[in-house]
Amino acid sequence: MPFIHISLRAGKPESYRQAIFDSLYRAMREALDVPEGDQFMTISEHDAANFRYGNAFGIQRSDDLVYIQITVFDTRTAEQKKALFRRIAELLGERPGIRPADVFVNVLDSAKENWSVGHGLAQFA
Template identity: 75%
Template sequence: MPICHIFMRAGKTSTYRQTIFDALYKAMRDALDVPDDDQFMTITEHEPENFRFGHAFGITRSEDLVYIRITMFDTRTAQQKKALFKRIAKLLGENPGIAAEDIFVNLLESSKENWSVGHGLAQFV
């Protein structure tokens, strides 16, 4: 039950944004065995003056940079996380053509008891 938040500069087309959603969902299905139709994602667009980045770790980034924050259960292995990072970079590189240097992913892990997905219930406890 991952939740994805994508942060990017404003100005890309709806098709471009939908392609990012589709690629992330496929990457999570492939690497994390996310169930069918388990899609909880948002994109937040920022005007250039409200979107800052650097070139830390010797990585030269462009204005196409996307920050991807995925909040998920704390049950995934290091292998699954590595596979997810690779799969995201591959799929976003293929379509819509985001360079690997412009894909910044942050995973946030949370215990299952911290989730309610509706009806005020703790479905995973």
């Protein structure tokens, strides 16, 4: 049950944003074996004054940088996360054409009892 938030510079067409959603969903299905239909994602667009990045770690980023924060159950292994990072960069490179240097991913682990996905219930506790 991953929850994904994506941040990017404003101005990309809808097809570009939809390609990001589609590529992330495919990467999660392949690397984390998430169930079909498990697509809980948002995109926030930011104007240039509200979007900052640097070239830390020797990575030359561009204005096409996309921040991806994924919250998942704390049951995912380090190997699954590494596979997810690789697959996200590959798929976003294919569609919509984001350079691997512009793919910034952060995974947050969350205990299952911290989730309510509807009806005020703790479905996974």
